[in-house]
Amino acid sequence: MNEGIEALRRLQSIDTQLKRVEGDKLYRSYDVQKKQNQIQQKKAELTKIAEEIKGSQKKVGAKELDLKSIEAEIDKLKSQMNQVKTNKEFSALKTEIAGKEADKSVLEDEILTMMTKHEEMQQRYKSFEKEIAHEESQLREIQKQVETDLKVMESEIVELRKKHNEYATLIEQDTLQHYNRLVKHKDAVAVVGVVNKVCQGCFMSITSQILNQLMSGKGITFCHSCGRILYLDDDEEGG
16 A cells, blocks of 8 residues: 555544544533533523512412401401390391301412412422522533543644644645545545445445556545545455
């Protein structure tokens, strides 16, 4: 195998590693963003619960005022009973008081139900607060780990780019430009082997002329179908 092809294969191997590490680096950054988004969603839910609690307090307060009003009316009617002079008036007041007592009982049940729901909302609020605190603790741990990982990845990227530049200088400029164009349009696979006279990039058969060029080991040979740079596998070359 000629030195040009060997340099291209090594360059492709480096670029493949570089693409993987850069992808991993981007993905690790998403881990922090993902956790931050989860926390923001929970905080939004917490704000919503807080508003519901505030609204519930107002409703309970209004009902309690209604209850006090009914109780005051009942006390007033009972006071009037001590002053009536006829059984008819007494009976009328008694009936009215019974009606007020019934209203009071209904109102007390409503308040009790509302207060139970209010307490449930408060418990839910506290539960969300604990969840958020836990999520924020996890976020801090993730941020520390991601920061460490990113430093390692960045160091690896710097080293791979250095190697890329070293091998790029060993390749003729025209060939390097062709390689770079292939990398952009062929999913980073620009240099492929030939097995059983078949290009391993597009899986089309190569011509006898191209096979002879490859076997001669001179210059750079391209697939007539996909344009990728070809080389003979060791077995093919030996055969």
